Amino acid sequence: MKEILTVSQLNDNIKFLLExxxxxxxxEGEISNLRRPQSGHTYFTLKDDKSQIRSVFFRPFxxxxxxNSFELEEGLKVICRARLNVYLPRGEYQLVVESFEPLGxxxxxxxxxQLKARLSGEGLFDERxxxxxxxxxxxxxxxxxxxxxxxxxxxxxxxRRFPATDIVIAPARVQGSEAAGEIIQALRRLHSFxxxxxxxxxxxxxxxxxxxxxxxxxxAREIFKSEIPVVSAVGxxxxxxxxxxxxxxxxxxxxxxxxxIVPERLELMSKIGSAEQRMTxxxxxxxxxxKDELDDLRRxxxxxxxxxxxxxxxxxxxxxxxxxxxxxxxQTLRHELGQLQLRLAHRTPAVTxxxxxxxxxxxxxxxxxxxxxxxxxxxxxxxKNSAVLESLSPLAVLxxxxxxxxxxxxxxxxxxxEGLTEGQDVNVLLARGSFxxxxxxxx
Numbered sequence: 001m002k003e004i005l006t007v008s009q010l011n012d013n014i015k016f017l018l019e020x021x022x023x024x025x026x027x028e029g030e031i032s033n034l035r036r037p038q039s040g041h042t043y044f045t046l047k048d049d050k051s052q053i054r055s056v057f058f059r060p061f062x063x064x065x066x067x068n069s070f071e072l073e074e075g076l077k078v079i080c081r082a083r084l085n086v087y088l089p090r091g092e093y094q095l096v097v098e099s100f101e102p103l104g105x106x107x108x109x110x111x112x113x114q115l116k117a118r119l120s121g122e123g124l125f126d127e128r129x130x131x132x133x134x135x136x137x138x139x140x141x142x143x144x145x146x147x148x149x150x151x152x153x154x155x156x157x158x159x160r161r162f163p164a165t166d167i168v169i170a171p172a173r174v175q176g177s178e179a180a181g182e183i184i185q186a187l188r189r190l191h192s193f194x195x196x197x198x199x200x201x202x203x204x205x206x207x208x209x210x211x212x213x214x215x216x217x218x219x220a221r222e223i224f225k226s227e228i229p230v231v232s233a234v235g236x237x238x239x240x241x242x243x244x245x246x247x248x249x250x251x252x253x254x255x256x257x258x259x260x261i262v263p264e265r266l267e268l269m270s271k272i273g274s275a276e277q278r279m280t281x282x283x284x285x286x287x288x289x290x291k292d293e294l295d296d297l298r299r300x301x302x303x304x305x306x307x308x309x310x311x312x313x314x315x316x317x318x319x320x321x322x323x324x325x326x327x328x329x330x331q332t333l334r335h336e337l338g339q340l341q342l343r344l345a346h347r348t349p350a351v352t353x354x355x356x357x358x359x360x361x362x363x364x365x366x367x368x369x370x371x372x373x374x375x376x377x378x379x380x381x382x383x384k385n386s387a388v389l390e391s392l393s394p395l396a397v398l399x400x401x402x403x404x405x406x407x408x409x410x411x412x413x414x415x416x417x418e419g420l421t422e423g424q425d426v427n428v429l430l431a432r433g434s435f436x437x438x439x440x441x442x443x
């Protein structure tokens with residue numbers, strides 16, 4: 001070969017050959033070395049058990065984020081639709097991925113599984129967040145298509161089971177790219193409408209693509225923060241959506257939702273009738289028990305009228321006895337008074353009174369003389385004893401500056417240091433007053 005190529009020329013030729021020979025390719029492999037820099041692009045290696053190739057997914061040039069709603073994960077097996085590209089500065093070739101699908105499962109199913117796992121990890125599906133449904137709702141809000149068979153079924157069942165229940169329809173699309181947004185707006189309108197006891201989000205069955213609006217993350221979070229209980233009635237019994245998991249109750253079908261929410265009027269009336277019969281029977285039995293107890297008490301209790309008659313007779317008898325005793329006592333006192341009057345008439349007290357006066361004067365004179373002499377003698381003896389006591393009183397000693405010290409604990413007078421301890425509390429008596437002290441040092 002006479003032509004000598006530079007490295008750049010060789011890489012240009014390789015680039016031309018590869019990119020012209022391979023337009024778009026579908027490549028199956030496992031994702032590894034996944035990284036997402038701040039640019040928003042996704043870089044990874046696509047590999048199998050024998051080889052690997054560098055790959056890049058440029059977000060601005062690929063499909064919209066909504067079409068590739070699931071996230072690439074390390075170790076995920078995918079089928080990529082890509083173009084071959086040669087990066088000249090390094091002489092490397094790589095795949096520029098336009099779109100990708102999970103291997104063995106659809107993109108919508110993978111997105112559903114990823115969103116379910118993320119919301120479950122955040123606690124949006126926890127039972128502790130579920131609100132109880134009202135027993136007998138007065139007004140039910142229904143979010144669904146106003147022209148579909150679903151609303152007709154709901155109206156028919158609620159009208160048959162409990163006609164007094166009001167149904168407020170919040171129309172919204174239940175299929176298509178704009179359905180999730182309309183359902184969210186309908187949910188908000190029902191919250192601002194007024195008194196809504198429970199909200200039903202309903203749709204008939206369909207494919208995973210048809211039910212995609214009910215797997216929307218924004219709708220799931222709107223249902224989670226709803227202050228009104230939400231019932232999800234989407235699809236058939238075998239269909240599950242994110243809306244089912246985050247709602248307060250999942251109904252297998254829209255018709256089942258109506259039956260779960262609205263009680264059966266005839267059944268309620270039957271239960272009320274049965275309860276009334278049970279209450280009447282119980283009341284009758286209890287009344288019979290009380291009647292038997294009352295009859296027993298009547299038999300045990302004697303006629304009170306007889307007791308009252310006996311009391312009246314006793315009162316009359318006591319009255320007669322008191323009257324007779326009073327008359328007898330009155331006569332006796334009159335007789336004694338007459339006897340005293342006769343005795344007093346025979347003995348006049350004037351002489352006795354005169355003699356007693358003279359005797360009293362003599363006794364008074366003697367008592368005054370004796371008392372004066374005795375008082376004088378006692379005064380002299382008191383003065384003498386006072387002088388002796390004054391000379392012997394310890395208070396006189398205290399007046400000269402001395403004091404008396406006692407133990408606070410025993411009250412004994414302290415005459416010597418023997419037996420004292422440092423820190424002991426003592427009381428010191430002065431001529432006027434006293435105070436407590438603590439022994440600090442003994443000499």
